[in-house]
Amino acid sequence: MSILTNDEILRYSRHLKLPTFGIEAQRKLKQSKVLLIGAGGLGCPIGLYLAAAGVGSLVLVDDDVVEVHNLQRQVAHNTAAAGTAKVGSLKQRLQELNPHVEISTHDRRLDAEWAMDVVVDCDLVIDGTDNFATRYLTADACYLAKKPLVYGAIYQFEGQVSLFDPTGAGGCYRCLFPEPPAPGQAPSCDEAGVLGVLPGTIGLMMANEAIKHLCKVGDTLAGYLLMYDALTPSMRRLKLSRDSACKLCGDQPSITRAEAPVVVCAVPVPEAPVPEVSVQEAQAAMAEGARFVDVRGPHEYAICHVGGATLLPLPSLDADSVAALQRDQPLVVYCHKGVRSRKATARLQALGFEKVVSMRGGIDAWANEIEPTMARY
Amino acid sequence: MAFVEFTRNLKRFFPDLEPTEVSADTVAALVAALDQRLPKLASYLVDDQGRLRQHVNIFVDEVMVRDRVGLSDPLTPQSKVFIVQALSGG
Numbered sequence: 001m002s003i004l005t006n007d008e009i010l011r012y013s014r015h016l017k018l019p020t021f022g023i024e025a026q027r028k029l030k031q032s033k034v035l036l037i038g039a040g041g042l043g044c045p046i047g048l049y050l051a052a053a054g055v056g057s058l059v060l061v062d063d064d065v066v067e068v069h070n071l072q073r074q075v076a077h078n079t080a081a082a083g084t085a086k087v088g089s090l091k092q093r094l095q096e097l098n099p100h101v102e103i104s105t106h107d108r109r110l111d112a113e114w115a116m117d118v119v120v121d122c123d124l125v126i127d128g129t130d131n132f133a134t135r136y137l138t139a140d141a142c143y144l145a146k147k148p149l150v151y152g153a154i155y156q157f158e159g160q161v162s163l164f165d166p167t168g169a170g171g172c173y174r175c176l177f178p179e180p181p182a183p184g185q186a187p188s189c190d191e192a193g194v195l196g197v198l199p200g201t202i203g204l205m206m207a208n209e210a211i212k213h214l215c216k217v218g219d220t221l222a223g224y225l226l227m228y229d230a231l232t233p234s235m236r237r238l239k240l241s242r243d244s245a246c247k248l249c250g251d252q253p254s255i256t257r258a259e260a261p262v263v264v265c266a267v268p269v270p271e272a273p274v275p276e277v278s279v280q281e282a283q284a285a286m287a288e289g290a291r292f293v294d295v296r297g298p299h300e301y302a303i304c305h306v307g308g309a310t311l312l313p314l315p316s317l318d319a320d321s322v323a324a325l326q327r328d329q330p331l332v333v334y335c336h337k338g339v340r341s342r343k344a345t346a347r348l349q350a351l352g353f354e355k356v357v358s359m360r361g362g363i364d365a366w367a368n369e370i371e372p373t374m375a376r377y
Numbered sequence: 378m379a380f381v382e383f384t385r386n387l388k389r390f391f392p393d394l395e396p397t398e399v400s401a402d403t404v405a406a407l408v409a410a411l412d413q414r415l416p417k418l419a420s421y422l423v424d425d426q427g428r429l430r431q432h433v434n435i436f437v438d439e440v441m442v443r444d445r446v447g448l449s450d451p452l453t454p455q456s457k458v459f460i461v462q463a464l465s466g467g
Binding site for chain 1: 441446467
């Protein structure tokens with residue numbers, strides 16, 4: 001059992017005085033090693049509070065860099081860190097907060113090559129990632145390595161939290177959601193936006209689960225899924241159970257190795273190539289009478305749009321909604337960065353439009369190269 | 378009549394989705410009845426053989442359904458149903 005120094009006793013004294021927590025729980029926390037996957041919206045509050053609470057060792061994994069639009073919710077990063085690795089930025093912040101915590105970083109995405117190695121080496125894993133591929137890889141690796149997994153996920157105003165304990169009766173992540181959604185059936189926060197305080201709320205619930213499990217204090221969410229809606233506001237605690245047909249933890253499991261599933265979040269890129277033009281070519285087409293079609297959501301359109309563009313959000317793009325377009329007029333389709341517009345272009349072609357092209361790089365490239373006074377996001 | 382609610386994020390695909398009452402004695406019957414009100418909702422929740430889609434789950438009185446294949450879990454007029462789907466954001 002780890003011994004607390006006098007400095008640590010002073011630092012954690014409000015824990016030590018806490019009935020049912022005390023010095024034994026604090027020692028357990030100190031001797032724990034936690035793998036935190038994701039240093040973004042969820043990873044920042046989780047990292048801050050676990051470091052402050054006195055977890056002995058934290059391993060941070062993320063391959064992303066800090067961007068200015070992260071700072072609305074990723075509260076451990078600061079403006080000066082923009083452009084630098086998230087794990088480096090988070091480590092610096094946590095080390096300033098609590099020098100007693102040992103912190104190591106991996107500036108890379110978790111992949112099947114080393115997932116088991118890094119998971120096996122820790123006492124508890126926290127999934128704070130932003131994509132299904134890493135979520136399923138993490139869940140599989142944790143179950144196979146018999147490591148507890150604190151799970152949390154968010155979208156716009158809503159969040160989910162649970163703790164999957166391979167030694168418990170509540171089942172695993174795949175008992176809840178056996179496979180990732182098909183392409184296009186689950187959007188990303190990049191596209192849909194997210195309330196800034198939401199990852200804070202969900203992240204701290206996750207940190208709480210981690211601390212309770214490591215310290216053996218109170219009851220955890222093992223066997224339950226907590227749903228939180230920030231707008232209502234409301235919480236539900238839903239009872240989970242092991243699925244005997246589960247591919248991972250069922251009676252006849254087919255998943256025996258941690259391998260990343262092939263998933264595409266949000267809008268899939270069409271298989272067949274669609275005609276694309278540069279923003280300069282799009283500008284020239286506009287001068288010759290082409291119509292611009294904006295396939296982003298109305299909230300994005302309100303932030304910025306090309307003058308005169310027609311708003312036709314991709315989810316509603318069908319035979320009825322395109323009635324407003326003229327088939328003999330050339331169309332330039334754009335979105336934020338050029339992915340959704342390719343899908344929309346393919347759909348318009350399927351609806352019989354022949355003079356339609358996608359604007360490469362989207363309105364972000366347009367703002368960068370054609371209209372520098374335009375807001376970017 | 379069973380009372381059914383939905384995870385908020387389903388509104389992205391079905392903007393008119395609101396909590397509602399449905400007369401149904403199984404979860405499968407409930408899904409079929411919902412589709413009468415919101416076309417394409419059933420095909421989002423279940424596949425062409427009526428099996429629950431892999432990224433969706435349904436809870437009856439806050440307990441996960443047992444039968445993902447046939448959705449034979451029984452409902453009573455007092456049942457409260459909640460439909461969720463996987464989220465990836467972090």
